[in-house]
Amino acid sequence: MRLALLLGGPLLITEGLRERLKAFRLWAADSGARHALELGLPLELWLGDMDSSPPWLQEALPAPRVLLPPEKDLTDGEALMRRALEAGPEEVLLLGATGGRLDHTLAHLELAFLLAERGIRVELSDGLTRTFPLLPGEHAFSLEAGAPFSLLPFPEATLGVEGARWDLPPTPLKATTRALENRALGPIRLWVERGRALLHLFP
Numbered sequence: 001m002r003l004a005l006l007l008g009g010p011l012l013i014t015e016g017l018r019e020r021l022k023a024f025r026l027w028a029a030d031s032g033a034r035h036a037l038e039l040g041l042p043l044e045l046w047l048g049d050m051d052s053s054p055p056w057l058q059e060a061l062p063a064p065r066v067l068l069p070p071e072k073d074l075t076d077g078e079a080l081m082r083r084a085l086e087a088g089p090e091e092v093l094l095l096g097a098t099g100g101r102l103d104h105t106l107a108h109l110e111l112a113f114l115l116a117e118r119g120i121r122v123e124l125s126d127g128l129t130r131t132f133p134l135l136p137g138e139h140a141f142s143l144e145a146g147a148p149f150s151l152l153p154f155p156e157a158t159l160g161v162e163g164a165r166w167d168l169p170p171t172p173l174k175a176t177t178r179a180l181e182n183r184a185l186g187p188i189r190l191w192v193e194r195g196r197a198l199l200h201l202f203p
Contacts, residue, residue, distance in 0.1 A: 001025065003084050004093040006032035006043075007077045007108065008052060009100035012127030013038050024093060027084065028063070029076040032096050037061050047083065048076035077104065081111050091121040099126050109133070109154065113196060134190065134197040141199065143184035150200040151179040157195030163188035 004024035008031040018039055026036055030048030034057055043063035049070040050058065068079060077097070084092055092115050097108035108124065112133045115122045124131040132141075133154075143149065151159055156174035161167055165183040170193050173179060190199065 001087065001089040002091045002093070003027060003087065003089045004095055005029065005077075005080055005084060005097075006035045007080075007094060007096040007104075008032045009096040009098060009104065009108075010126055011035045011096040014127060017125075017127055021093075027080060029080040031057075032077075033057065033061055033063065035096055036063070045083075047080050075104070075107070077108060078111055081115065085115065085118060085120075089120060092123075094122065094124040096126065097124045098129070098131060109198065113154075128203060130201040132199045132201075134192050134199055136192045136194065136196075139190045139192070139199070140187060141184075141190070142187045143201070145184060145186050147184040148202055149182055149184060149188070150202070151182070151190065152198045152200065153179075154196045154198050157197045158193040159197055160191035160193070161188065162190075 002024045004021055004026050006026060006028040021039065021041055025044050026041055027045040028036055028043055030050060031052040033043060033046050033053060036043040037060060046063040047066040049068045051070055068076060094108060094112060098105045112122045112124055116133045116135055122133055151161060153159060153173040158170050158172045159179060160170040163185055165185060168179060170191055
């Protein structure tokens with residue numbers, strides 16, 4: 001099962017995204033449901049306390065709803081991700097998870113690692129950029145020659161890069177921009193020998 005979780009951050013809607021999402025089941029957290037309306041795709045589940053979903057959105061979007069109490073110790077987004085964990089998907093696409101509020105972005109990145117640690121393929125996207133949480137091990141990505149990317153320790157890691165304009169032998173990194181704004185020569189291989197990292201792809 002492939003799940004696309006629609007969260008409340010900004011999302012650039014493109015025809016390419018619409019086409020890709022045809023292979024996913026769409027779930028939304030509270031105001032993230034507005035993305036389903038713009039995408040014009042059916043929403044299978046709408047979860048939240050609806051405090052950030054205006055009445056016009058609730059009237060315009062028919063979807064099965066799970067109402068949460070406004071007084072709770074987790075966000076609607078986290079509640080949705082934990083429900084996704086219970087469903088056992090093989091892949092989760094987090095849309096609208098980055099950008100907007102910094103506190104929510106950082107929380108979503110941490111939660112993405114929680115999904116990855118359960119063996120789920122995870123990607124975060126705002127419709128323009130793509131971010132992948134990387135756990136210890138070797139990772140391969142089929143990038144085109146010249147494609148820009150950044151590799152970030154999160155918050156510290158021993159990282160290596162091969163197949164880029166600036167290759168990097170396994171190196172301990174922490175609080176640095178050393179591995180930002182690299183360029184792929186074609187497919188790249190990344191090593192996370194210790195810690196956790198984020199691969200960020202951007203135009």
